[in-house]
Amino acid sequence: MARTSFAQRLVAWQRRHGRRDLPWQGTRDPYRVWLSEVMLQQTQVSAVIPYYLRFLERFPTVEALASSEEDEVLRFWSGLGYYARGRNLHAAARAIVSGGFPRTAQKIAELPGVGRSTAAAIAAFAFGERAAILDGNVKRVLSRYFGVEGWPVEDRLWDRAARLLPKKKDIESYTQALMDLGATICVRRNPRCDACPVKGPCVARRTARTEEIPAPRPRKPLPQKEVTWLILRREGEILLEKRPAPGIWGGLWSFPEAPAKDVAGFCRSNLGCEIDNERKLESLEHGFTHFRLHIQPLLCNVSKTTRSAPAPGRLWIDIADAAGAAVPAPVKKLLARL
Secondary structure (H helix, E strand, O other): OOHHHHHHHHHHHHHOOOOOOOOOOOOOOOOHHHHHHOOOOOOOOHHHHHHHHHHHOOOOOOOHHOOOHHHHHHHHOOOOOHHHHHHHHHEEEHHHHHHHHOHHHHHHHOOOOOHHHHHHHHHHHHHHHOOOOHHHHHHHHHHHHHHHOOOOHHHHHHHHHHHOOOOOOHHHHHHHHHHHHHHHOOOOOOOOOOOOOOOOOHHHOOOOOOOOOOOOOOOOOEEEEEEEEEEEOOOOOEEEEEOOOOOOOOOOEEEEOOOOHHHHHHHHHHHHHHEEEEEEEOEEEEOOOEEEEEEEEEEEEEEEEEOOOOOOOEEEEEEEHOOOOOOHHHHHHHHHHO
């Protein structure tokens, strides 16, 4: 199949069978395109849609986003995961307001949190630039189509992705077609090859290796880390602590971490409060890309506060209000138990 034929078939397929009712489609507003592409990094469409709509309602323009405090931005990002994306989005918004929205993939890639493939998608959808994308779904499509084996495949696919590009007038439909094909047809397990518009020359299909290509990322045993969280309760309030950035959940509010021993002494010396009892709650497990976190929560009643928790790093907040703050998912789970 000629390169132009590959693109033409995908464009024709997308116009008949592709997704056309997603809330970020049908616009060339670079802010909305950029927001959707950042949210879609490592996150499924179905999970992104409600966050995207809620985020836009609160921050309808890049100016509104740039003028907001990071805490509020992260509050609306809370639950979407990969929180560095939210912090980078906020930083990029301020850069855009200062210097204008970059109009080429090369310049868009210089924004915080925007990589080469995301920048190309933004440039294609917002400005019609003829630029190649290579996100996870597209890597799978092209790896199978060309029969590219082994790991990693990215360096071997960029040039091929660029050579397959159609003429500029079809770039938006083609880019969306690649995304749709990987998300709905050329899926990781049990791909629907019968519905694929480019199934004929596909090497993986012809050699019955769709389950082998692309090769999975080599997995190493995930290390386990353990942490003790203190749920300090004082007359209907709890103490939250802002996590440093960078780091896991950077910029979000969480429960203070403490050593497993001498919790009372730690609270007295570091948190300015006395506790009269402590009780273990059911532990939680939370998975990250490179490790698993075992969380042991301790519910502690505060009998006396010897000094105010220093601002802005710590905050006493009503339990009912805490769940609406910028907190990570495990904190929300614990708050629900309370």
